[in-house]
Amino acid sequence: AITQLDCHTKERPLSVGRDRTARAWKLSEDTHLIFRGGARWYPAECCTVLKDDWFVTGHEASMQQDASAGSGGKLALWLTGKKKPVTTLEDAHPSGITSLACVKGSDLVLSGSNDGFLKLWSVQTGKTSESRGMESIGQIPIHGFVNDIAVGPKAQFCVAAVGQEPRLGRWERVAKAKNRIAVIQLRGGQQQEEEDHDDNEESPSRMPEDTDSVEEEEEQQQQVEEESSDDSSGSQEGESEDSSSENEAE
Numbered sequence: 001a002i003t004q005l006d007c008h009t010k011e012r013p014l015s016v017g018r019d020r021t022a023r024a025w026k027l028s029e030d031t032h033l034i035f036r037g038g039a040r041w042y043p044a045e046c047c048t049v050l051k052d053d054w055f056v057t058g059h060e061a062s063m064q065q066d067a068s069a070g071s072g073g074k075l076a077l078w079l080t081g082k083k084k085p086v087t088t089l090e091d092a093h094p095s096g097i098t099s100l101a102c103v104k105g106s107d108l109v110l111s112g113s114n115d116g117f118l119k120l121w122s123v124q125t126g127k128t129s130e131s132r133g134m135e136s137i138g139q140i141p142i143h144g145f146v147n148d149i150a151v152g153p154k155a156q157f158c159v160a161a162v163g164q165e166p167r168l169g170r171w172e173r174v175a176k177a178k179n180r181i182a183v184i185q186l187r188g189g190q191q192q193e194e195e196d197h198d199d200n201e202e203s204p205s206r207m208p209e210d211t212d213s214v215e216e217e218e219e220q221q222q223q224v225e226e227e228s229s230d231d232s233s234g235s236q237e238g239e240s241e242d243s244s245s246e247n248e249a250e
Helices: 189-201 207-249
Strands: 002-007 013-017 021-026 031-036 044-049 054-059 073-079 087-093 099-102 108-112 117-125 132-141 145-151 157-163 180-185
Touching: 013 044, 021 054, 054 099, 054 117, 073 117, 073 132, 087 117, 087 132, 099 157, 108 145
Parallel strands: 002 044, 044 099, 099 145
Antiparallel strands: 002 013, 013 021, 021 031, 044 054, 054 073, 073 087, 099 108, 108 117, 117 132, 145 157, 157 180
């Protein structure tokens, strides 16, 4: 069974499944490449494609504490030109990896689990083996199974589908977790404010129309004030004339 699909270009989808393989498909030629981590590897539950030739897989955790194989969920970086992973992180999530996402064409990967954290990784895809790898750059507390992740524009935020149970079955449950959609800010508030300010400066097309309307309102307000001042001055003059005539009559 296929557990997840992802794609960077339309003709090169990637699939992972319960047969412990990852497969990179080339639809135009009806062919595909098969990638296997090894006999001790547990199946990949999720995958994400960074670029046409680079992808990451997230694997289940072992039910048995086998130190030689690693008991936690593996995170593996692959290059389509190699049959074995470029690098692997043992125990990336102690209870296994349930979801992956990335910013296409970048070095940012996000992984989800039910261990209480959504984790962020920096991926290096250099030309030499020394310049390739993955490192943790942060983690965000979140309670429940992170069953899917989507990254927003410019990686300003991500949306996580959080549940009490895993998406592929009901064999486990996180107590007091809620089925919900979580919107998580990835960038700082100051950067967000600066970008919003820049966006407002870049779109001044409505300013002339708004300025004209404001000027018209100001002119109308001035006319009303002038008319009211004339009326008040006229009434004051009338009152002074009436008082002077009364004084003369006396």
